[in-house]
Amino acid sequence: xxxxxxxxxxxxxxxxxxxxxxxxxxxxxxxxxxxxxxxxxxxxxxxxxxxxxxxxxxxxxxxxxxxxxxxxxxxxxxxxxxxxxxxxxxxxxxxxxxxxxxxxxxxxxxxxxxxxxxxxxxxxxxxxxxxxxxxxxxxxxxxxxxxxxxxxxxxxxxxxxxxxxxxxxxxxxxxxxxxxxxxxxxxxxxxxxxxxxxxxxxxxxxxxxxxxxxxxxxxxxxxxxxxxxxxxxxxxxxxxxxxxxxxxxxxxxxxxxxxxxxxxxxxxxxxxxxxxxxxxxxxxxxxxxxxxxxxxxxxxxxxxxxxxxxxxxxxxxxxxxxxxxxxxxxxxxxxxxxxxxxxxxxxxxxxxxxxxxxxxxxxxxxxxxxxxxxxxxxxxxxxxxxxxxxxxxxxxxxxxxxxxxxx
Amino acid sequence: xxxxxxxxxxxxxxxxxxxxxxxxxxxxxxxxxxxxxxxxxxxxxxxxxxxxxxxxxxxxxxxxxxxxxxxxxxxxxxxxxxxxxxxxxxxxxxxxxxxxxxxxxxxxxxxxxxxxxxxxxxxxxxxxxxxxxxxxxxxxxxxxxxxxxxxxxxxxxxxxxxxxxxxxxxxxxxxxxxxxxxxxxxxxxxxxxxxxxxxxxxxxxxxxxxxxxxxxxxxxxxxxxxxxxxxxxxxxxxxxxxxxxxxxxxxxxxxxxxxxxxxxxxxxxxxxxxxxxxxxxxxxxxxxxxxxxxxxxxxxxxxxxxxxxxxxxxxxxxxxxxxxxxxxxxxxxxxxxxxxxxxxxxxxxxxxxxxxxxxxxxxxxxxxxxxxxxxxxxxxxxxxxxxxxxxxxxxxxxxxxxxxxxx
Numbered sequence: 001x002x003x004x005x006x007x008x009x010x011x012x013x014x015x016x017x018x019x020x021x022x023x024x025x026x027x028x029x030x031x032x033x034x035x036x037x038x039x040x041x042x043x044x045x046x047x048x049x050x051x052x053x054x055x056x057x058x059x060x061x062x063x064x065x066x067x068x069x070x071x072x073x074x075x076x077x078x079x080x081x082x083x084x085x086x087x088x089x090x091x092x093x094x095x096x097x098x099x100x101x102x103x104x105x106x107x108x109x110x111x112x113x114x115x116x117x118x119x120x121x122x123x124x125x126x127x128x129x130x131x132x133x134x135x136x137x138x139x140x141x142x143x144x145x146x147x148x149x150x151x152x153x154x155x156x157x158x159x160x161x162x163x164x165x166x167x168x169x170x171x172x173x174x175x176x177x178x179x180x181x182x183x184x185x186x187x188x189x190x191x192x193x194x195x196x197x198x199x200x201x202x203x204x205x206x207x208x209x210x211x212x213x214x215x216x217x218x219x220x221x222x223x224x225x226x227x228x229x230x231x232x233x234x235x236x237x238x239x240x241x242x243x244x245x246x247x248x249x250x251x252x253x254x255x256x257x258x259x260x261x262x263x264x265x266x267x268x269x270x271x272x273x274x275x276x277x278x279x280x281x282x283x284x285x286x287x288x289x290x291x292x293x294x295x296x297x298x299x300x301x302x303x304x305x306x307x308x309x310x311x312x313x314x315x316x317x318x319x320x321x322x323x324x325x326x327x328x329x330x331x332x333x334x335x336x337x338x339x340x341x342x343x344x345x346x347x348x349x350x351x352x353x354x355x356x357x358x359x360x361x362x363x364x365x366x367x368x369x370x371x372x373x374x375x376x377x378x379x380x381x382x383x384x385x386x387x388x389x390x391x392x393x394x395x396x397x398x399x400x401x402x403x404x405x406x407x
Numbered sequence: 408x409x410x411x412x413x414x415x416x417x418x419x420x421x422x423x424x425x426x427x428x429x430x431x432x433x434x435x436x437x438x439x440x441x442x443x444x445x446x447x448x449x450x451x452x453x454x455x456x457x458x459x460x461x462x463x464x465x466x467x468x469x470x471x472x473x474x475x476x477x478x479x480x481x482x483x484x485x486x487x488x489x490x491x492x493x494x495x496x497x498x499x500x501x502x503x504x505x506x507x508x509x510x511x512x513x514x515x516x517x518x519x520x521x522x523x524x525x526x527x528x529x530x531x532x533x534x535x536x537x538x539x540x541x542x543x544x545x546x547x548x549x550x551x552x553x554x555x556x557x558x559x560x561x562x563x564x565x566x567x568x569x570x571x572x573x574x575x576x577x578x579x580x581x582x583x584x585x586x587x588x589x590x591x592x593x594x595x596x597x598x599x600x601x602x603x604x605x606x607x608x609x610x611x612x613x614x615x616x617x618x619x620x621x622x623x624x625x626x627x628x629x630x631x632x633x634x635x636x637x638x639x640x641x642x643x644x645x646x647x648x649x650x651x652x653x654x655x656x657x658x659x660x661x662x663x664x665x666x667x668x669x670x671x672x673x674x675x676x677x678x679x680x681x682x683x684x685x686x687x688x689x690x691x692x693x694x695x696x697x698x699x700x701x702x703x704x705x706x707x708x709x710x711x712x713x714x715x716x717x718x719x720x721x722x723x724x725x726x727x728x729x730x731x732x733x734x735x736x737x738x739x740x741x742x743x744x745x746x747x748x749x750x751x752x753x754x755x756x757x758x759x760x761x762x763x764x765x766x767x768x769x770x771x772x773x774x775x776x777x778x779x780x781x782x783x784x785x786x787x788x789x790x791x792x793x794x795x796x797x798x799x800x801x802x803x804x805x806x807x808x809x810x811x812x813x814x
Contacts, residue, residue, distance in 0.1 A: 015463075016460075016463035016464045019464060020464070050483070053423075053483070053487060054486075054487065054490060056422075056423035057423045057426060057427070057487050057490045057491050057494065058490040058491065058493065058494040060493075060494070061490045061493075062489070062490065062493055064500075065486045065487075065489045065490050065493070065501060066486070068482060068485065068486035068489070068501050068503075069482075069483060069486035069487065071482075072479035072482045072483050075475060075476075075478075075479045075482070076457070076460070076476060076479050078475065079461075079472045079473070079475035079476035079479075080460060080461065080464050080472075080476065082469070082472045082475070083461060083464045083465045083468045083469065083472050084464050084465065086465065086467075086468075086469055086472070087464065087465040087467070093471070094472060094475050096475075096552075098505065098550075099550050099551075143505075143506050144506075145503075
């Protein structure tokens, strides 16, 4: 019998009514002849409530104990989901991460999956039961409870689908799929029917919060199609897959906007080996995440300018580090800019179509929007623009690349 | 190093402040040179909240899933307790029932402990850590999470003390010990310094809610002294032990009152083998708990009267069953009484002192209190009286047996 994995996020199990809806969906799949594995997250605001409890006890909780604490959220959900399926007259059994043998490394709060004991789940499925697995959690080799970090339940679901050789993994969420752009910013945005793993990975890392990059990487690695869809309707959502139909024809699949970006720039650093390494070692040691780095050479190769974009919340710390570095290397100037936004277009079709960057710059120029910074990769072109221009720029790009048209 | 086990009940970990108080107590024991194991219950009203959640999903939750659900309560407590001990600068590690290898049978919601993997705990203690174990929970041989039922955390604590060869087990609670009678009913009631396991077992089964019979049985079986004491003061509480000082001299150790009792009576049943068995099989099959049974023979041995006392809440169902039975066996009459209370005096000294029952009846007669029913065991004498007389009767007995005097 084919196995299907369905994952329900926190809002999709937020109360008894939602839990019953999710249970009904699982039962329908079972009645359609599938073996069903459900993966569930903690209910609605449970995680916040647990964080608040911990915050009352200590300001510096140990990561191991946070994992012990937070993993109870999913355990509550799986028990209630099993009860809901029983209530509808079907067989179901809940399983914690430990019980399905979801073995991880020991990096508490951001553990990586090492293996899953698929045999135990298969046995329960073969008994005709719906198996309900706690998302987000596992155990390390010493049976310490670990959690997988952000997007952990998505990762659990896709990893289970891979371990069980499932035909697909459905991620039920409170949006109905992946859009060509954020519909709150671009009214003409359109739901994408199918998208490649690589495109989705870029969209996710550029701020499309629909599902998390790690789960997509798992899907890509094991060839599991991921269906992102709404838990409130029966409409198909977005299929994340290997070769979406007409993949090469679609030059740009989507456009994103990431706000609250800043930038630091070192002007006139000595052009000698090791300077860039020293700078970014120092920045990384403060756990500041650098978004992208641009280096240009000036003064006939005697000096270089290095700019990097950083999220606004890290900008104060980056300024402090940057000033130290600028002194140490005798930089001619050190500049800090805030209130920027990163605008990106993503599409695998770019690989075989030229002129996408040029078109993007033309569109922005026509809108009299200044580009502060440019970076490109194989399937992404990004530009830093002023935050005040960002929304208008996104709309112009969406229109110019005809993203509102059906692929 | 000596091992001590401290158990904190739900009210003793009800909020961050209480958790810090409990943590401080554990740390003090550690600084006094002991290896400390903490056992904690779910915080305050957590269990009620979880039961409410389940109640919204189904009216008939499976026991396995209820165990999955309820066991999260203690898991939250152990994580927070570990954080509190860390916050005070000491090493601690939380462990679920599964993680300490607390193996039980598979009777969900009322599982029995089979074994505990003391080696794992000892290892952690030898590393200088306070080990915090989730009370009330274990796993069966298939790694299903089980719970131990009422008083489960007490049982966990005493069983751990036994497995670790601890010198004693401290049960911290919101009362400061075991009293000669309920102080709300008998103002002259006095805290008992030391009491034998057998006496405490009787008091617990007769309604003294301080600690649960199963934990006392464990303590008795493995010779673990149990110290019941308040989590809010440093005063010594009540020591439950093998041979309390002056054990034989104290004729009556305490008196109890159990309200809301009823009684059903079959009058004139045929005096033939199998009648009683048939009656109580039938009653047990409805899961009605029978408190005690009295049988008398009349009509020169031709017929018997059988009476049994039952909690009032089960009385309606008992009436229905009883009427069927009375018809089937052609009983001359079937009577149901409500609004009774069981009055008991308990003391190991009774074994070597005669006349306790006679004195009890004399005291009640002097108060003009009618006795509906009498039952005795080696160290208990009980009488059913009318509920309206019960409190006055208890006070009279407490006085007559001089329970307010220091032992």
